[in-house]
Amino acid sequence: MSQFDESKAYASQEDVFFDDGRETELLRFIYDKPDIDEIRGSPEKVLAAIDEYGRTQKYLMNVGEDKGKIVSNLIAEVKPQTMVELGGYIGYSCILFGNAVRKAGGKRFWSLERDPVFGAVIIALVSLAGLSDVVKVEIGSSDASIKRLYDSGTLKHIDLMFLDHYKPAYKTDLKLCEELKLVTPGSVLAADNVIKPGNPPYLEYVRSSVAEKREAITKSNGESGPDARFADKTAGQYAKRQGQEQLHLSQGNPNLIYKSELVNSFEPTGVPDGVEITRCVGEES
Numbered sequence: 443m444s445q446f447d448e449s450k451a452y453a454s455q456e457d458v459f460f461d462d463g464r465e466t467e468l469l470r471f472i473y474d475k476p477d478i479d480e481i482r483g484s485p486e487k488v489l490a491a492i493d494e495y496g497r498t499q500k501y502l503m504n505v506g507e508d509k510g511k512i513v514s515n516l517i518a519e520v521k522p523q524t525m526v527e528l529g530g531y532i533g534y535s536c537i538l539f540g541n542a543v544r545k546a547g548g549k550r551f552w553s554l555e556r557d558p559v560f561g562a563v564i565i566a567l568v569s570l571a572g573l574s575d576v577v578k579v580e581i582g583s584s585d586a587s588i589k590r591l592y593d594s595g596t597l598k599h600i601d602l603m604f605l606d607h608y609k610p611a612y613k614t615d616l617k618l619c620e621e622l623k624l625v626t627p628g629s630v631l632a633a634d635n636v637i638k639p640g641n642p643p644y645l646e647y648v649r650s651s652v653a654e655k656r657e658a659i660t661k662s663n664g665e666s667g668p669d670a671r672f673a674d675k676t677a678g679q680y681a682k683r684q685g686q687e688q689l690h691l692s693q694g695n696p697n698l699i700y701k702s703e704l705v706n707s708f709e710p711t712g713v714p715d716g717v718e719i720t721r722c723v724g725e726e727s
């Protein structure tokens with residue numbers, strides 16, 4: 443793993459680090475820039491302006507340059523026709539990966555974001571970056587959005603999925619995608635924040651054998667709340683707006699065979715983190 447370049451570190455993460463007005467402040471920061479006309483139509487310049495805000499103004503919970511590069515390289519390798527991200531925030535990963543999907547010849551990048559204000563910021567910045575032809579933003583809870591897009595025939599298969607939303611929902615949303623056959627052999631998953639704050643239930647699931655997953659179904663207790671292994675802060679991250687979270691319960695498809703590896707990297711602040719890259723390589727009958 444390469445060293446973190448401290449000169450590009452974001453401001454440190456505060457106790458309250460999102461949903462305090464900084465997301466709309468970011469829009470003003472970018473649109474007030476004297477070179478706004480040169481930023482228009484350039485994904486790279488929009489990303490640079492977001493990074494400048496994160497470094498000089500306030501922390502933003504973006505994937506950042508280092509982990510972003512891992513997923514961008516994966517996009518160049520997988521060449522997804524359709525990529526889905528769970529959790530868009532202000533659109534950093536959406537612009538970075540939507541641009542990479544377009545460059546790789548892909549057709550669609552879906553950003554599923556629950557918060558309507560964050561969703562509006564994503565739409566504004568995607569438009570500024572000139573990516574509205576490839577990127578579509580779906581506002582609503584990820585499980586409901588996945589089902590809605592599937593039911594309408596809009597989303598038929600996921601070639602590559604970036605998971606970066608409510609940590610306890612990584613596993614439950616993956617199982618929903620398996621059940622709907624959106625994730626099948628050939629699909630690839632990239633899960634953020636598997637070190638900070640960590641995601642033991644998700645890592646256990648994608649690293650399990652088919653036999654272990656079949657066995658786990660027989661022991662499932664049908665609870666719809668977050669797994670007890672998550673810290674309270676992680677389990678309650680969105681409690682201000684959501685109250686008690688309800689997770690979609692699905693048996694998924696335990697017969698899918700995954701090959702999974704951790705790639706170590708850094709948060710944009712320089713704090714160590716990692717991305718779990720999981721490839722669905724087959725299905726047992």
Ligand SMILES: C[S@@+](CC[C@H](N)C(=O)[O-])C[C@H]1O[C@@H](n2cnc3c(N)ncnc32)[C@H](O)[C@@H]1O
Nearest residue numbers: 504505529531534535555556583584606607608
């Ligand atoms: C870490 S941020 C995403 C950062 C973004 N991927 C990036 O790197 O630029 C997590 C986002 O997930 C959203 N979110 C949380 N739970 C969600 C859910 N169940 N469905 C959709 N979005 C969700 C939050 O509102 C927040 O904007």
